[in-house]
Amino acid sequence: MISITNQNDIAAAMEQFQSDMQGAFPTGRTLPGQWAQANCQEWQENGAIHGKPARVMYLFENHECESEDASKYPFDSNHVFRIEIDA
Numbered sequence: 001m002i003s004i005t006n007q008n009d010i011a012a013a014m015e016q017f018q019s020d021m022q023g024a025f026p027t028g029r030t031l032p033g034q035w036a037q038a039n040c041q042e043w044q045e046n047g048a049i050h051g052k053p054a055r056v057m058y059l060f061e062n063h064e065c066e067s068e069d070a071s072k073y074p075f076d077s078n079h080v081f082r083i084e085i086d087a
Helices: 007-016 033-037
Strands: 002-004 017-019 040-049 052-061 080-085
Touching: 002 007, 007 017, 007 080
Parallel strands: none
Antiparallel strands: 002 080, 017 040, 040 052, 052 080
């Protein structure tokens, strides 16, 4: 698996990302270190990049996820903190 964490590389990969159109979902993972202290929530969106299965991992602070309507969450490249691509 390839893991992309550099913001410039994330931006380039997001241009190629094709969502599976199932929408993002909360992972429920406990995040280590600074992320746990910020009370952040991790969400995952599945799709593909160049035909390879890929997962976009979004990170939101709790106040960004107060709405019960997840479509109002800021799913944008500013909230992507990792992209995983199956090799």
